[in-house]
Amino acid sequence: MSGLVVDAARCVGCRRCEKACATAGIVVEGRLARVTEGCVLCGACVEACPVGALHIEKGAAADAADLAAWQGVWVFCEQDAGAVLPVVFELVAKARELAAARGCAVTAVLGTGADDVALGAGGPADAACARLLAGGADAVLLCRDERLAQRDAEPYAAWLAELARERKPEIILCGATPFGRELAPGVAVRLQTGLTADCTVLEIDPATGLLQQTRPAFGGNLMATIACPAHRPQMATVRPGVFAGLVGAGGAGDADGLAAPVVEDLLARVSEVALDPRATSHVRVLERRLLAEGASIAEAPVLVVAGRGIGSKKNLALVRRLAELLGGEVGCTRPLVEMGWLAYRHQVGQTGVSVAPKLLVALGVSGAIQHLAGIGGAQTVIAVNEDPEAPIMAAATYAVQADCVAFAQELTTRLEG
Amino acid sequence: MHVVVCVKAVPSTTEVRMDTVTHTIVRDGRQAVINPFDTAALELALRIKDAAGEKGAPAEPVSVSVLSMGIPDTERLLRDALSRGADAAVLLSDRAFAGADTLATSYALACGLAQMPPADLVLCGKMAVDGDTAQIGPEIAGALGVPCVTDVRELAEVGAGRVRVWRGCEGGTELAEAPLPAVLTVAKEAADLRMPSIAGVRFGERARVRVLDAPAAGADPARCGLAGSPTQVVRSFVPQRTSVAVRVEGTVAEQAAQVADLIEGMTL
Numbered sequence: 299m300s301g302l303v304v305d306a307a308r309c310v311g312c313r314r315c316e317k318a319c320a321t322a323g324i325v326v327e328g329r330l331a332r333v334t335e336g337c338v339l340c341g342a343c344v345e346a347c348p349v350g351a352l353h354i355e356k357g358a359a360a361d362a363a364d365l366a367a368w369q370g371v372w373v374f375c376e377q378d379a380g381a382v383l384p385v386v387f388e389l390v391a392k393a394r395e396l397a398a399a400r401g402c403a404v405t406a407v408l409g410t411g412a413d414d415v416a417l418g419a420g421g422p423a424d425a426a427c428a429r430l431l432a433g434g435a436d437a438v439l440l441c442r443d444e445r446l447a448q449r450d451a452e453p454y455a456a457w458l459a460e461l462a463r464e465r466k467p468e469i470i471l472c473g474a475t476p477f478g479r480e481l482a483p484g485v486a487v488r489l490q491t492g493l494t495a496d497c498t499v500l501e502i503d504p505a506t507g508l509l510q511q512t513r514p515a516f517g518g519n520l521m522a523t524i525a526c527p528a529h530r531p532q533m534a535t536v537r538p539g540v541f542a543g544l545v546g547a548g549g550a551g552d553a554d555g556l557a558a559p560v561v562e563d564l565l566a567r568v569s570e571v572a573l574d575p576r577a578t579s580h581v582r583v584l585e586r587r588l589l590a591e592g593a594s595i596a597e598a599p600v601l602v603v604a605g606r607g608i609g610s611k612k613n614l615a616l617v618r619r620l621a622e623l624l625g626g627e628v629g630c631t632r633p634l635v636e637m638g639w640l641a642y643r644h645q646v647g648q649t650g651v652s653v654a655p656k657l658l659v660a661l662g663v664s665g666a667i668q669h670l671a672g673i674g675g676a677q678t679v680i681a682v683n684e685d686p687e688a689p690i691m692a693a694a695t696y697a698v699q700a701d702c703v704a705f706a707q708e709l710t711t712r713l714e715g
Numbered sequence: 716m717h718v719v720v721c722v723k724a725v726p727s728t729t730e731v732r733m734d735t736v737t738h739t740i741v742r743d744g745r746q747a748v749i750n751p752f753d754t755a756a757l758e759l760a761l762r763i764k765d766a767a768g769e770k771g772a773p774a775e776p777v778s779v780s781v782l783s784m785g786i787p788d789t790e791r792l793l794r795d796a797l798s799r800g801a802d803a804a805v806l807l808s809d810r811a812f813a814g815a816d817t818l819a820t821s822y823a824l825a826c827g828l829a830q831m832p833p834a835d836l837v838l839c840g841k842m843a844v845d846g847d848t849a850q851i852g853p854e855i856a857g858a859l860g861v862p863c864v865t866d867v868r869e870l871a872e873v874g875a876g877r878v879r880v881w882r883g884c885e886g887g888t889e890l891a892e893a894p895l896p897a898v899l900t901v902a903k904e905a906a907d908l909r910m911p912s913i914a915g916v917r918f919g920e921r922a923r924v925r926v927l928d929a930p931a932a933g934a935d936p937a938r939c940g941l942a943g944s945p946t947q948v949v950r951s952f953v954p955q956r957t958s959v960a961v962r963v964e965g966t967v968a969e970q971a972a973q974v975a976d977l978i979e980g981m982t983l
């Protein structure tokens with residue numbers, strides 16, 4: 299029997315569960331919670347319970363022999379115009395850790411258009427494979443096919459699912475880029491397996507050997523650890539920059555300086571695989587409009603984020619100047635978009651963009667839960683706010699209690715000098 | 716042409732507060748709203764319908780249906796969608812659907828779609844504000860075996876067996892074309908949902924919302940809800956703020972000097 303279980307020894311009858319429930323699925327009677335017919339197993343009460351008296355239990359033990367047939371960690375290697383994306387190397391480094399714990403190999407899975415020259419002829423595919431192998435992959439599965447030339451997720455999903463069925467990896471990791479977020483669900487549904495989006499922690503549970511996938515839930519105020527016990531592969535996506543610290547500076551993945559014989563050796567670990575003739579690409583890209591002004595804030599290494607505390611629109615010039623000096627981009631909170639000060643694509647947060655810069659400077663931002671939801675990936679946060687109690691000050695790495703405009707002016711002057 | 720919009724009831728996130736003592740989320744579960752991304756999807760669907768009704772438009776009429784999986788109370792939100800211009804509504808509601816992860820949810824929605832007139836376009840919100848996985852649209856497309864275009868910002872053209880949309884891409888937007896049927900996931904900025912008209916409100920009150928339980932939806936119980944969900948929440952916890960923020964003290968000039976030094980020390 300599976301469902302919501304109340305631990306009577308822990309329950310203190312505080313009624314927080316009752317309040318959290320949207321469906322009258324739990325009631326407190328005589329200082330003890332009782333689950334009713336109305337429960338839809340949404341988990342809201344589990345989150346609300348201050349004493350950990352509630353949990354959702356699931357039956358169904360998996361067939362251990364079946365699961366043991368799935369081995370190895372795969373990393374899907376997304377590339378753009380021939381260059382493998384940085385997030386792939388971050389994932390390969392993480393895959394090495396997981397593979398060490400599982401005693402298995404790391405395989406990089408790379409798809410590319412058919413016009414790429416044959417393997418070993420020194421084309422872009424060679425360079426990509428060599429970099430992946432130098433970056434920590436034990437082997438590369440390479441598919442060169444015209445249908446993979448358009449970045450349409452459908453043939454990629456068909457390809458990866460087929461390959462996974464055949465070769466049975468235990469884990470598949472994929473970057474949570476726009477393309478990866480379209481691809482991974484397509485693979486998961488074809489394999490009828492679980493997928494956890496936007497993980498910030500991935501580790502192997504020493505007791506069960508399962509991949510523990512931790513992701514922020516509910517605006518980042520709650521972390522949920524998710525497992526996929528009875529289905530394979532275990533699939534997770536990870537945002538760019540989250541595991542950036544794992545990749546050694548300049549070392550991992552740097553194959554450019556390698557001697558030709560070394561590259562040749564590396565390329566011996568590449569296997570070419572074919573794409574099923576039935577896989578087709580349906581989505582065609584007809585035209586691209588790149589934004590002239592600034593790059594996407596999602597990928598920016600440095601972000602200066604302006605909140606309502608900057609006071610007036612004219613102070614944006616200062617914010618822009620500071621971002622420029624730091625080699626970064628400008629982000630903002632929602633009210634600034636609503637007031638028309640900045641375009642929506644600058645909005646950071648739950649209903650804007652999730653960002654993962656190395657450095658984020660927040661100027662006059664209060665740090666509302668919906669805003670914090672978008673900055674979980676930032677490595678260092680410097681918050682400047684007049685109010686020492688503003689939530690951003692607790693969430694930051696460095697808290698500067700100051701007038702943000704005066705502070706930005708001072709900092710700009712210093713950086714200019 | 717038949718356009719189906721998948722909508723989800725989510726807690727109105729304005730209500731989310733942290734309990735400062737227990738560090739748990741205080742949710743007033745009683746107030747549910749349509750996921751804001753789904754309202755943008757609904758508006759896009761209604762605009763397709765409006766355009767087909769205009770003089771000189773190709774004669775193919777467009778009908779818009781809304782589909783949701785949720786508790787019986789979700790009917791209220793579907794009626795709201797009807798009042799704003801949707802023509803029909805289907806609610807998948809059954810205890811068997813409870814506890815579904817994205818795979819089990821997309822399965823149930825695919826079952827629901829199979830009970831409706833064939834859809835030429837399925838629109839979903841790009842993501843839900845509570846779950847934030849952005850997986851449902853691509854999983855439905857995978858389940859149906861049809862193409863998917865995510866993060867749609869603007870509808871350029873639909874008809875003649877295909878759809879053209881502007882979608883987000885690295886560093887900008889791109890015009891993508893897919894044959895119908897197709898699944899689109901819609902960004903919030905794509906459109907703001909219109910207000911209901913008076914006639915619409917009346918229609919919303921009177922119209923029938925088809926409520927399907929799992930058997931009526933033809934859903935295999937083993938693939939629904941908790942039983943059909945490969946993923947499982949092992950635990951949830953309030954994140955430990957590993958570093959309590961370091962306070963940078965002094966006059967503004969001193970603070971700026973310290974921060975400038977900090978930044979200099981980083982490899983950016």
Ligand SMILES: Cc1cc2nc3c(=O)[nH]c(=O)nc-3n(C[C@H](O)[C@H](O)[C@H](O)COP(=O)(O)OP(=O)(O)OC[C@H]3O[C@@H](n4cnc5c(N)ncnc54)[C@H](O)[C@@H]3O)c2cc1C
Pocket residue numbers: 604605606607608609630631632633634645646647648649650651661662663664665666667668669672682683684685688700701702703728729844
């Ligand atoms: C469904 C939903 C989704 C949302 N999604 C998002 C989202 O994606 N992104 C987002 O940002 N918000 C989002 N919001 C809005 C969010 O709840 C907050 O309202 C918003 O983030 C607050 O923006 P702010 O910090 O700029 O403004 P405020 O909350 O007004 O904070 C201003 C801060 O500036 C400080 N300040 C004022 N003057 C100065 C000064 N001279 N020097 C230094 N500090 C000063 C104040 O102390 C205060 O802390 C969402 C809300 C809802 C309901």
